[in-house]
Amino acid sequence: MENTPKKEVVFSAIQPSGTITLGNYLGAVRNWVSLQDEYNCIYALADLHTITVRQNPAQFRKNIIDAYASIIACGVDVEKSVFFIQSHVHTHAELAWILNCYTQFGELSRMTQFKDKSAKHADNINAGLFTYPVLMAGDILLYQADKVPVGADQKQHIEITCDIAKRFNGIYGDVFKIPEGFIPKNGARVMSLQNPLNKMSKSDENVNGCVHLLDPPEVIMKKFKRAVTDSEACVRYAEGKDGVNNLMTIYSAVTGKTFEQIENEFAGKGYGDFKTAVGEAVVEELRPIRERYEQLVKDKAYLEECYHKADEIALKISSRTLGKVMKKVGYVR
Numbered sequence: 001m002e003n004t005p006k007k008e009v010v011f012s013a014i015q016p017s018g019t020i021t022l023g024n025y026l027g028a029v030r031n032w033v034s035l036q037d038e039y040n041c042i043y044a045l046a047d048l049h050t051i052t053v054r055q056n057p058a059q060f061r062k063n064i065i066d067a068y069a070s071i072i073a074c075g076v077d078v079e080k081s082v083f084f085i086q087s088h089v090h091t092h093a094e095l096a097w098i099l100n101c102y103t104q105f106g107e108l109s110r111m112t113q114f115k116d117k118s119a120k121h122a123d124n125i126n127a128g129l130f131t132y133p134v135l136m137a138g139d140i141l142l143y144q145a146d147k148v149p150v151g152a153d154q155k156q157h158i159e160i161t162c163d164i165a166k167r168f169n170g171i172y173g174d175v176f177k178i179p180e181g182f183i184p185k186n187g188a189r190v191m192s193l194q195n196p197l198n199k200m201s202k203s204d205e206n207v208n209g210c211v212h213l214l215d216p217p218e219v220i221m222k223k224f225k226r227a228v229t230d231s232e233a234c235v236r237y238a239e240g241k242d243g244v245n246n247l248m249t250i251y252s253a254v255t256g257k258t259f260e261q262i263e264n265e266f267a268g269k270g271y272g273d274f275k276t277a278v279g280e281a282v283v284e285e286l287r288p289i290r291e292r293y294e295q296l297v298k299d300k301a302y303l304e305e306c307y308h309k310a311d312e313i314a315l316k317i318s319s320r321t322l323g324k325v326m327k328k329v330g331y332v333r
């Protein structure tokens, strides 16, 4: 329709660096799902980013397919959104190279994620880890994205994306849309169940700290029952009660209840009841996702059809931007 305003473009990506966790789901993927009607959503599995940390090839291949199926199972609808695999779309690596030449060593050196990851992987501080934000900038800029939903830990990467885009536009004219990062307000920041000062992470040394999307119900229940709390025995949200705060955050995210409602619900009850309730709510939230995943992962042909279709659309859109960039830089077309 002529009068319908064009929907804004949302771009986001997630790395297939292992299983999808409850933290990934409540913090990111669930928001991807909720944005699908209001925006033109383009989502990617950022598998080029993943090899900045060494991967076992067989496991990596499995992780990519599992993540792709899991995210569809969560509700990313391939009829509404473009959900593609980054390594299948060659424009990403190409634009990243060009943008590398418009990014300064100094600004990449200041990236906190680079500093953290090089401390963690001191035996493999590779150039890809260093230029990771440039690849990410390319991902976003290729699609002329208006909005980029990300976790708080990616904010600095959005800032550098804008800096690179403005610098490029300053030299060559308006080539890139300057994107806007946003931290979705209903995006819960889920912490480890064992060490609630750290983000929930699949690399948590204590397996009970992290709930995976595909964990069976009894495993989920066990992890919640062992969750770290405190000695106050009172369900309330307060400073210093990191374990309880985290459980309340999860319960609120899954049930839609406010903290006040949760405090009332568990007034006079112990942590045992509370942990059981949180565990059960999470089990019920994840049950249909796991069932859907089991179906999908059996149907490799369907998954392949989904990503081939999406890869092609992504290639078409991104090639327009890459072509423009190359022309501006002076390449012979």
Ligand code: TRP
Pocket (backbone or CB within 6 Å): 011, 012, 013, 014, 015, 046, 049, 135, 136, 139, 140, 148, 149, 150, 154
């Ligand atoms: N770096 C992001 C993360 O680890 C994943 C990512 C890659 C991304 N490219 C992106 C996120 C582009 C948003 C936009 O979470």
